[in-house]
Amino acid sequence: MESLLVLAPVAVPAAAACLYAVLGWNRVTAWLGTLSAAGLLACAVALSAASSTASSAGSFTGSFTAGPGEAFGGLLFADALSAFMLIVIGVVALLAMAASPAYLAAELAAGHTDPHAMRRYGVLTQAFIAAMALAVLASGLGLLWVAIEATTIVTAFLVGHRRTRAATEAAWKYVVICSVGIALALLGIVMVHYAGTHAGVTSLDWAPLAEGASRLDPGVMRVAVMLLVLGFGTKAGLAPMHAWLPDAHSQAPAPVSALMSGVLLSVAFYAILRVKVIADVALGAGFARTLLIVVALASLTVAALLLLGQRDYKRLLAYSSIEHMGLLALGAAIGTSLALVAVLLHILGHGLGKSVLFLSAGRLHQTYGSSLIGAVRGLAGRAPLLAGTFALGLLALLGMPPFSLFASELGLARAGFAAGLGWPVAAALVLMLVIVAAVTRHTRRMLLGDGPGIRPGDGPDAGPMPPDGAGGAPADGPGAAAGGAVTLPRSLAVPLVAGLAACAVLGLTLGPLHSLLRAAAMIAGATP
């Protein structure tokens, strides 16, 4: 039964992908993705209930033995940390998939897509979710690597879904940069394997690696950990290998951007968390900590600098993802129990908030035909509900109460000062202030400003060409938006409001998640 539960999160979306391949995307099958995401979420909840009881029953030892089970010849396994990551995948996938029917219907109406492309969208999004589930359930470094590279491959065509010049460019950069980054991680895995075989650990599974970590050769492990952090950091959008992220996130269809930003980055970050557990034993806590602090501050700096002059609201959201990944890296560097609980909560909160924002931004893009900040004006008056979800989502991302990101950022700061990492945390707080100022300045005009927005292509100020203006065609379908009302279909409004509500509730109380978060933080190597 338990082994079935470990297999199901991968099998359910994989089966849904097959169904899409056979049936195509139509009015009924459009909801299949939502169903499969709900199934994944249910499995995740069941798994975490099992792992929480396992830990509270005292079988928990701080290593990888706390999981409820293995499956599939030991290739898959689940402990509290993987169960928590599965919950994040399930929640964000549910939001993104529930919003997909409305999104694709609008794309179809505007002539941006066709039934063939929609079928492919169904297959690839489900394969994407299955690959992410596989990554967090992988019992070792090898399979984790394979799953993360698989996400690159299946999302390549999702990024290039619109087939415009800009989308093709983004897809190319995405595949090349991510494949190279992940190749570095592969070299790191080879080094770990090398160090392992000389320490009597022949498998790449987490459990034997963690047990034998103290025997691994430090010289080889230093090279390996650097490569692994750099490699998985590429996929997590951490500086200095973040260049693919703003392009890919701004060009992908909105639900895919939500999935990529909300969970794919965190899944790659999960790999770094797992690596850090082994690195801390093999090399002492200092090495990975220094590495992560450097990466975190670099990411925050990049995000702050590029947010200041940002003119495109989708890219604005993408840079905000880099900021939040930097915060996660900082939290992992601090490494205390409080910090890691905050990191995990931040992953969930960011997943919720960022998906709501990308889905709202997708609707904005569809109605205004441009993703320029200057093209959107006075949204609050025209579409109060859409403006509301966009504004509240931004407040959540900027770490305002009552949303859960406030709680997790507060936790990170407190943990950082308590652990004697005052300087990096203070620097991060200053950079975050800059980001808050920049984002507020840009989006205030979108929400409250008056007068018609700059039409795409107008004047020298219009900035880069709007992504969908391919082939010199005028931006399509935005005519209604310039003066009239902006509509928000009910099937899109429900996930948006639900996501915000969940994020707010998490900020007030963790409820049953609390014990799961603590157990997961212990597995991620929390020091007391």
Place this chain on the structure above:
Amino acid sequence: MTDALYVQALYLACGAFLLTGVLVLWRRELSAIVRLFTLQGVALTALVVVLGLWQGELELVLVGAGVGALRAGLLPYLMRRALVAGGAGRETQPLVNVATSLLVAAVLAMLAYAVSQPLIRLSPTPATQAVPVALTVLLIGFFVLVTRKRALSHVVGFLLMDNAITAAAFLTTSGVPLVVELGISLDVLLAVLVLQVLTTRMRAAFGGTDLDELRELHD
């Protein structure tokens, strides 16, 4: 196989592996680059087979044959097909000229040698002492990726890196576990296929595969 013969055969394979990597920097004809890449695949296969024969492991020899089929057979075939579809194939203006590139390769070799010191120290066998060769090719692949402008050159750069990592895996530990190796090969193959499809789309959208055209997205 005697010790001396094993070491000589191994180093011959490694030498060929390195030489083909460096020569990629020298040639600007895309078809020549693909040919060099094929030769490198053959050298990599020889390397794995020599290791397998020396250790007397049939499995390793078979894995070597699989590596050869993928890296000296299938991948070059795919690239030749992309080349034929793409028409005229010459690296237009690499960012760094050939003479400088070769000098950079020498510097990269020294860097690789320095980085591999801790690896060699752990177990100084003839095989691990050849790891700097693999790392040099890795860095050369990265260099190709950064300085060349044709889409196909980028694919070759990525595949050089991948060959180098495979070589490093076999030189240090006779390869990663088989399941992982299979997954890796599949991923690499799919990545190349994806890049090939994107190249076709790029040609449709930009009228060529010069990556200098990729400048719409920036801040």
